[in-house]
Amino acid sequence: xxxxxxxxxxxxxxxxxxxxxxxxxxxxxxxxxxxxxxxxxxxxxxxxxxxxxxxxxxxxxxxxxxxxxxxxxxxxxxxxxxxxxxxxxxxxxxxxxxxxxxxxxxxxxxxxxxxxxxxxxxxxxxxxxxxxxxxxxxxxxxxxxxxxxxxxxxxxxxxxxxxxxxxxxxxxxxxxxxxxxxxxxxxxxxxxxxxxxxxxxxxxxxxxx
Amino acid sequence: xxxxxxxxxxxxxxxxxxxxxxxxxxxxxxxxxxxxxxxxxxxxxxxxxxxxxxxxxxxxxxxxxxxxxxxxxxxxxxxxxxxxxxxxxxxxxxxxxxxxxxxxxxxxxxxxxxxxxxxxxxxxxxxxxxxxxxxxxxxxxxxxxxxxxxxxxxxxxxxxxxxxxxxxxxxxxxxxxxxxxxxxxxxxxxxxxxxxxxxxxxxxxxxxx
DNA sequence: CAGCATCCGCTTTGATACTG
DNA sequence: CAGTATCAAAGCGGATGCTG
Numbered sequence: 227x228x229x230x231x232x233x234x235x236x237x238x239x240x241x242x243x244x245x246x247x248x249x250x251x252x253x254x255x256x257x258x259x260x261x262x263x264x265x266x267x268x269x270x271x272x273x274x275x276x277x278x279x280x281x282x283x284x285x286x287x288x289x290x291x292x293x294x295x296x297x298x299x300x301x302x303x304x305x306x307x308x309x310x311x312x313x314x315x316x317x318x319x320x321x322x323x324x325x326x327x328x329x330x331x332x333x334x335x336x337x338x339x340x341x342x343x344x345x346x347x348x349x350x351x352x353x354x355x356x357x358x359x360x361x362x363x364x365x366x367x368x369x370x371x372x373x374x375x376x377x378x379x380x381x382x383x384x385x386x387x388x389x390x391x392x393x394x395x396x397x398x399x400x401x402x403x404x405x406x407x408x409x410x411x412x413x414x415x416x417x418x419x420x421x422x423x424x425x426x427x428x429x430x431x432x433x434x435x
Numbered sequence: 436x437x438x439x440x441x442x443x444x445x446x447x448x449x450x451x452x453x454x455x456x457x458x459x460x461x462x463x464x465x466x467x468x469x470x471x472x473x474x475x476x477x478x479x480x481x482x483x484x485x486x487x488x489x490x491x492x493x494x495x496x497x498x499x500x501x502x503x504x505x506x507x508x509x510x511x512x513x514x515x516x517x518x519x520x521x522x523x524x525x526x527x528x529x530x531x532x533x534x535x536x537x538x539x540x541x542x543x544x545x546x547x548x549x550x551x552x553x554x555x556x557x558x559x560x561x562x563x564x565x566x567x568x569x570x571x572x573x574x575x576x577x578x579x580x581x582x583x584x585x586x587x588x589x590x591x592x593x594x595x596x597x598x599x600x601x602x603x604x605x606x607x608x609x610x611x612x613x614x615x616x617x618x619x620x621x622x623x624x625x626x627x628x629x630x631x632x633x634x635x636x637x638x639x640x641x642x643x644x
Numbered sequence: 645c646a647g648c649a650t651c652c653g654c655t656t657t658g659a660t661a662c663t664g
Numbered sequence: 665c666a667g668t669a670t671c672a673a674a675g676c677g678g679a680t681g682c683t684g
Binding site (some may be wrong): 436437454455456481482483484485489509 | 651655656657659660
């Protein structure tokens with residue numbers, strides 16, 4: 227990106243992360259940690275491969291991303307956020323929170339990856355009964371199953387399958403997100419196609435903050 | 436901006452405010468309130484006028500900016516943030532905070548407008564002795580004089596001149612910002628060309644949070 | 645296959661000139 | 665004052681090719 231050439235913090239920040247795709251690349255690594263080039267590409271549907279390579283170079287130059295050689299037997303390149311890159315979390319949080327009202331029904335052209343659930347779950351959901359036993363919720367939406375677990379008053383989502391989840395949500399991501407956030411009641415979500423099994427109270431322990 | 440086409444809050448937010456210049460336009464209105472087209476242009480050195488017109492239209496469409504007809508005798512168009520636009524403040528705050536380390540010495544090609552001081556002062560400075568009488572600091576840097584005043588434990592900056600300021604800072608914006616933030620000591624700033632008169636303790640009451 | 649680089653058409657941006 | 669018009673340059677998206 228060309229510099230704005232303004233002595234202003236906001237402009238300087240945008241000089242570095244204001245390029246198209248840059249913050250979404252940060253999102254991927256903030257969500258999943260160290261990633262291979264191809265994993266990044268899969269998590270960023272729509273990006274041109276040369277742009278991904280360009281951005282990774284620029285972010286590396288800016289000290290936001292570092293490149294690691296994975297040890298054998300994998301022997302591949304891994305991309306990971308530096309501490310400076312991780313420090314962008316409050317920025318993504320603020321933007322994501324502001325975007326709340328924009329997350330309506332899933333559009334016909336909207337791509338979705340299951341792991342995109344992890345960031346909002348971690349940043350915006352709390353466990354309103356942190357002293358009871360942890361809750362496990364299985365989500366089936368998108369390209370892979372996800373598990374949401376509560377730990378220490380917070381909620382975390384990771385790819386995987388739970389053995390005995392308290393609840394299972396299956397359906398499009400807008401319905402799943404709607405129910406998890408409490409924005410959408412269970413009957414309304416079911417009417418729109420969500421499949422729900424288990425204990426709804428387990429879901430209601432999660433609360434936006 | 437073309438949509439990323441991703442069902443993810445961050446991507447949806449960037450669909451709306453990720454365009455080049457958009458957040459800087461928001462900065463201007465968040466800092467100064469309702470503004471005329473030409474005032475906006477003056478506060479955004481480097482923007483092409485057609486781009487400013489385009490962005491204002493897009494931001495208006497997105498419900499972030501509204502257009503007002505100023506009453507006579509002014510009879511001009513004013514642009515102002517809607518509540519939805521003002522809700523972007525935490526985003527600018529997070530980005531600005533992250534940019535701290537990027538605000539080194541003023542670059543040869545960096546433009547500067549005095550009122551850019553207002554946002555960092557309001558968002559990052561507190562009065563560490565809120566119960567004492569308010570402090571007034573005059574800043575002379577850039578295109579117009581600015582006054583910083585403490586009120587209710589916070590600091591505010593506005594264009595203008597104080598009659599009897601506790602301190603007066605004159606010099607390049609990097610030195611002024613350095614001294615105000617405490618990042619730069621007074622002797623070091625003076626050695627680099629800052630002119631300081633008055634009570635340094637008044638400045639030291641301001642503290643980054 | 646992972647990790648790019650190159651090429652090409654299209655869109656966006658930037659600089660400047662002009663207008664009601 | 666508040667834009668529109670025009671045109672060149674840069675950036676982006678998509679396809680494809682190359683290399684270890």
